[in-house]
Amino acid sequence: MVSVARTKRKARVWIQENTPYIVVISLVITLLVVFLWPRIFITINAGEAGVLYKRFTIGTVTDYVYPEGLHIIFPWDIMHIYDARVQLVKHKFKVLTNQGLPVYLKIAIRFHPEYELIGVLHQKIGPDYVNKIIIPQIESVMRRNIGKYTPEDIYTNKEGVLSNIIVLALEETGRKYVRISDIIIRSLDLPPPVAQSIEDKLVYEEQFKAYQYILAREEQEAERKRIEAQGIQDYHQIIADNLDDHMLTWEGIQATAELSKSENAKVLIFGNQGSNGLPLILGVPSK
Known part of the structure; x- marks a missing residue:
């Protein structure tokens, strides 16, 4: 103690x-x-x-x-x-087509880093990976491929040109520890004279297609009328070749028989009334 x-x-x-x-x-x-x-x-x-x-x-x-x-x-x-969330970055740049004309593109890129590879991404590239790999890689792919086509092909997305280029950009950029979800083209602009000439050409092409359709329709209508006229002509020719007095008499008898069955009041006078000898029928309107 x-x-x-x-x-x-x-x-x-x-x-x-x-x-x-x-x-x-x-x-x-x-x-x-x-x-x-x-x-x-x-x-x-x-x-x-x-x-x-x-x-x-x-x-x-x-x-x-x-x-x-x-x-x-x-x-x-x-x-x-x-x-690590899905992020969005916007970018704009100018591309030259195979004719040397500029195309102004505005795009939006949706992306997120590969979660399991974030450590490697940090070691190899760093936090500024958007400006180091995503934007340059996508821009490079789009420049390289758009330069193979004409302004009209790009402007009208002929045969899915832009869609195919976007697929290529997604594939190439996705190899750099980052997953690109989508590339959205916000706008695509050409110099005003070039854009106007392409639009005029498209209007003329549509007008020409409409004119061709009208021509084809008129030709079909003319062919239908020709066939119809030929059929009428053939019909009259057949009748003219087969029509004689006996046929006329028989048709008259058939018509008379049908009329006699009618409920309307009528007067039948039998006897030779003309050269064909058919009966004369005087109809009386029913009340």
Whole structure:
């Protein structure tokens, strides 16, 4: 008990003698904690991913991506935070066609980094990967391929020219640790005289197609009338070749028989009335 009490007295004495030093050290530690707090306690928000750089050991950690939440690291290490959500960047540039005429394109690119490869992306390219690989790569592919076509092919998207070029750009850019979701062409402009001449040509082509359709329709109508006239002519010719007195008499008898069956009042006078000998029928209107 004596030794314990003696130790306590010594401790009190030491504290009293070194109080200024203890206060200074406590203040220094407190200031260090306040200053280094953001470097020690790292919060990764929703939709983000972290890449840790270990200053004194392996450097960039490429085999592990730090997920959302709170992480505690050494103050001399650095946590780089990436946006892992789908993002949108807009870009505009000028392209020359195979005739040397300019095409002004405005595009929008939807993309997001490959989550599992964010560490490699940070090590090989860095946070500015949009301006280092996405935009230059897409612009390069579109320049190279648009330069093979005429302004009219590009302006009218003939045979899906632009669609095919966009597919190529998606394939090539997707190999650089980034996934390109879509490339949207916001606008495509040509110099006004060139655009006007293409529009005029398209109008004339549509007018010519309409004229061809009208011509084809009139030709078909003329052919129909010719066939109809030929049929009427053939019909009359057949009748003329086969019509004689016996046929006329027989047709007259058939007509008379049909009339006699009618409910309307009538008067039939039999006897030779003319050269064909058919009966004379006097009809009386019914009341």
